[in-house]
Amino acid sequence: MANHSSDLPDGSAAREVDRLAAAYWDFLLAREPSLRTRRGLPVESLPGVSDAEADERAGFAAGVLNRLDTLRSAVPPGPSADTAEFLRALAEQEAEAGRFHWLTPTATPYQLFRLQQYGDTVFRPFRFEQRADTDRYVSLVRDLARCVATVGDKAAGQAARGFRIPAPALAGVHTTLTRLRASATRYVRADAERLTRLDAASRGHLHDAVAGLVAAELEPAFDRLLALVDDPDYLREAPETVGWAHYPEGEAAYxxxxxxxxxxxxxxxxxxxxxxxxxxxxxxxxxxxxxxxxxxxxxxxxxxxxxxxxxxxxxxxxxxxxxxxxxxxxxxxxxxxxxxxxxxxxxxxxxxxxxxxxxxxxxxxxxxxxxxxxxxxxxxxxxxxxxxxxxxxxxxxxxxxxxxxxxxxxxxxxxxxxxxxxxxxxxxxxxxxxxxxxxxxxxxxxxxxxxxxxxxxxxxxxxxxxxxxxxxxxxxxxxxxxxxxxxxxxxxxxxxxxxxxxxxxxxxxxxxxxxxxxRAGHTEFTALRAAYERDSGAAFDVRAFHETVLAGGTLPFPALRRRVERELHGADGRPGFQGRPLYSNE
Structure with missing residues (x-):
């Protein structure tokens, strides 16, 4: 594979962008339950929030960014350019997440939300057809316990680095964890009516294995996390002030x-x-x-x-x-x-x-x-x-x-x-x-x-x-x-x-x-439409604007502006779109 964009034959840059997008998709599809359930694929594992997992994701993103750097000037305008900008922004986000792993909240209500979602998207819809399904289900319960354990490990690692949840939020954290503990221990226990296709031995194996994991791993993982945030030393050291600027390197993270x-x-x-x-x-x-x-x-x-x-x-x-x-x-x-x-x-x-x-x-x-x-x-x-x-x-x-x-x-x-x-x-x-x-x-x-x-x-x-x-x-x-x-x-x-x-x-x-x-995003869209409407005059078509925006899927705003310019002004010879970001430095 060539190392410089100038060495690439015609069309290969677009194909390489497609290959990078497919590789990123495969990487995430193997790790993200939400993507698998959306595609109707069986969930094989549940991710945690360990530093090793964060490093793996950041490392993959760094490789994508390096490859995009070699393609920058060779990607033709059009859908490939949109995808390249999507990839770059996505990989930059992942790299930033890795950099600020220890300054990213993890044991707070909205961050814990996915633990509740797993009940609705992974465990309750799980279909039992044969003995192999029970083994996969038991493995997922074990993964859930490991996921909770990594939240506890990260929260402890953050505390050791001077990052603690502020005191005003701790009561809500305790309430959320207590409710999630009760909810998770319920939703992992499969109802009898869902097991009718299994033989008696498989049903017994599932019941015993899940009960054992709940008692030995899942509940203790929640209990360790609760013990951490309820510990007198943690409470004593928890800051009374809130906001990221109060943490070391917190302003850069924010x-x-x-x-x-x-x-x-x-x-x-x-x-x-x-x-x-x-x-x-x-x-x-x-x-x-x-x-x-x-x-x-x-x-x-x-x-x-x-x-x-x-x-x-x-x-x-x-x-x-x-x-x-x-x-x-x-x-x-x-x-x-x-x-x-x-x-x-x-x-x-x-x-x-x-x-x-x-x-x-x-x-x-x-x-x-x-x-x-x-x-x-x-x-x-x-x-x-x-x-x-x-x-x-x-x-x-x-x-x-x-x-x-x-x-x-x-x-x-x-x-x-x-x-x-x-x-x-x-x-x-x-x-x-x-x-x-x-x-x-x-x-x-x-x-x-x-x-x-x-x-x-x-x-x-x-x-x-x-x-x-x-x-x-x-x-x-x-x-x-x-x-x-x-x-x-x-x-x-x-x-x-x-x-x-x-x-x-x-x-x-x-x-x-x-x-x-x-509000920031609303203002960007409003400014983008206003600029297009101003430049189009009597030819302005609100349906065309909406279709250009929605047909292109999610994009970072710089890429969206270029898409609107290309799609709505690039084909008919009219002057180039003069839209500008409302309040960026571009």
């Missing part, structure tokens, strides 16, 4: 997290400023909407009224679902005016596992898989008396249509993308940014014509804007937890004190930088 999540190079200081600007603008629009609703008092007084407004609350999970479905029913007939291609997979709503509800503020989108072909928003139905539905319309347009489901289902259904790009969503700025942009389309569609829904959307936008302020402020060390709480309370319309507390700990102790992706 800046890397921001680059990874936003898929750009905008410094967190600028994101902080943008958040404050957007909060001011949205606050004024919310004031105008309160006047439309006939309310002349202060925002605080209006929000007190929201807490007692019957139309904003549901008494049962069924009522929550009905509210979401009503908003989707209004959307459905309008979709062909905005999209040329709709996803084949259907979508709906379902309740979140109650074991997770106390530690998660909202819910999540569960994409279609080979065994579960419906994309679903898994909503949080806990504490309904205090869980406002003010933003229900904005939320469901973000989570399902035309948000996450349109992006992720279309991507998975594409026959033009390589497997790696069909199944991976490694750029959160694109993923959450599209969902927020899509929810914003409802303004143009007339779906926020009810002033309550309009106010809910504005409140939701301001909620994502304030995240730019508090996530960066907490993790750069320029805001205390109490200052962040005060700012968030002033810019969160319907969130309870408990929700605010959970959110702040998510930003500063659990997923630093991730909360930036919503």
């Amino acid at each position: 800046r890397a997290f921001v680059r990874t999540y936003t898929s750009g190079d905008t410094p967190p200081e600028r994101l902080h400023e943008l958040g404050r600007e957007h909060c001011r603008e949205l606050s004024e629009r919310m004031r105008e909407m309160r006047a439309t609703l006939g309310f002349a008092g202060t925002e605080a007084e209006f929000h007190e009224r929201l807490a007692t407004e019957p139309r904003l609350y549901a008494a049962t999970p069924e009522e929550v679902e009905a509210r979401y479905r009503g908003h989707l029913d209004r959307l459905t007939p309008l979709l062909p005016r905005w999209f040329t291609v709709l996803p084949d997979a259907p979508y709906g709503v379902a309740r979140l596992d109650p074991a997770l509800e106390a530690s998660m503020t909202f819910g999540y989108y569960d994409p279609p898989t080979a065994t579960q072909p419906v994309g679903r928003y898994r909503y949080n139905a806990s504490d309904l008396a205090h869980r406002s539905l003010l933003g229900a319309a904005a939320l469901i347009y973000h989570e399902l249509a035309p948000g996450h489901h349109f992006h992720l289902a279309r991507q998975a259904e594409s026959t033009e993308l390589p497997d790696l790009r069909r199944e991976l969503v490694p750029f959160s700025g694109f993923q959450e940014g599209w969902a927020e942009y899509a929810a914003g389309l409802a303004w143009e569609m007339g779906l926020y014509d009810d002033p309550w829904d309009a106010y809910g959307r504005l409140a939701h936008e301001r909620f994502t804007a304030q995240r730019l302020v508090v996530d960066t402020g907490l993790n750069l060390g320029t805001m205390t937890l109490e200052e962040a709480r005060t700012f968030m309370r002033a810019h969160a319309a319907a969130e309870s004190e408990e929700q605010i507390a959970t959110e702040l700990l998510r930003y500063a102790t659990d997923m630093p930088g991730q909360a930036l992706t919503y």
Whole structure:
């Protein structure tokens, strides 16, 4: 194989990009249960979070980057260029993850989330057909115990290096671990009705082996992790302050997290400023909407009224679902005016596992898989008396249509993308940014014509804007937890004190930088469309813009800008696209 791009024969650079994408796909497919279940393949193992596994992934990524460096000038424009940029950004993220392995949270609620997901995606759907299946199932239970053990090992290794979970988050960590322990020990025990195809000996072997592993390995792994975070010495050394800037090398790690999540190079200081600007603008629009609703008092007084407004609350999970479905029913007939291609997979709503509800503020989108072909928003139905539905319309347009489901289902259904790009969503700025942009389309569609829904959307936008302020402020060390709480309370319309507390700990102790992706990504998409619309003039076609974005799958924003330029301006001789990133250094 040639070592320099100038030595490559015509077309070989594109073929080499395809080969690299296939190799990366094979590497991840062997290690990621979520990818296997999406493809309907049997899960053979569960990964842990050990430093050896992190080093293996970072080493593979380094090899991909080295090969891409030799191809840089030879890759032709078009889909191969998109894939090359996808590969480079993906490998750079993996390399950064390896560099900051010991500064990445691991024993916190959102990071532990996959342990609960394994119940829904690996263990409960497992089909028993023959004795060999019982052996594989037992091996997976052993892997689950090993996975929990690596979380404990990493948490202990972090503590030895001066990285401990801050004291304000430890109660939530303890609660999450306790519930996960109970949930995992239940979901690994296969129900008798699932074993009817097995003979009595195989059923007995499975029962005894799983019970033995639960008692000897799985429960002890959870207990060791709980003992670590409950240990008096750990509690005494746990910092009272939150945010990554307080750890050695923490600021460098946080800046890397921001680059990874936003898929750009905008410094967190600028994101902080943008958040404050957007909060001011949205606050004024919310004031105008309160006047439309006939309310002349202060925002605080209006929000007190929201807490007692019957139309904003549901008494049962069924009522929550009905509210979401009503908003989707209004959307459905309008979709062909905005999209040329709709996803084949259907979508709906379902309740979140109650074991997770106390530690998660909202819910999540569960994409279609080979065994579960419906994309679903898994909503949080806990504490309904205090869980406002003010933003229900904005939320469901973000989570399902035309948000996450349109992006992720279309991507998975594409026959033009390589497997790696069909199944991976490694750029959160694109993923959450599209969902927020899509929810914003409802303004143009007339779906926020009810002033309550309009106010809910504005409140939701301001909620994502304030995240730019508090996530960066907490993790750069320029805001205390109490200052962040005060700012968030002033810019969160319907969130309870408990929700605010959970959110702040998510930003500063659990997923630093991730909360930036919503507003930062929304702003990137909005700017990209505005530039295309300005350059196209009367020829602007919103459906063509949406199809260009969605047909190309997830991309980092620099690559997306080049794709839009190429696909929408490159074929008809019009002047080159003049779109620029809204707030990067390009």
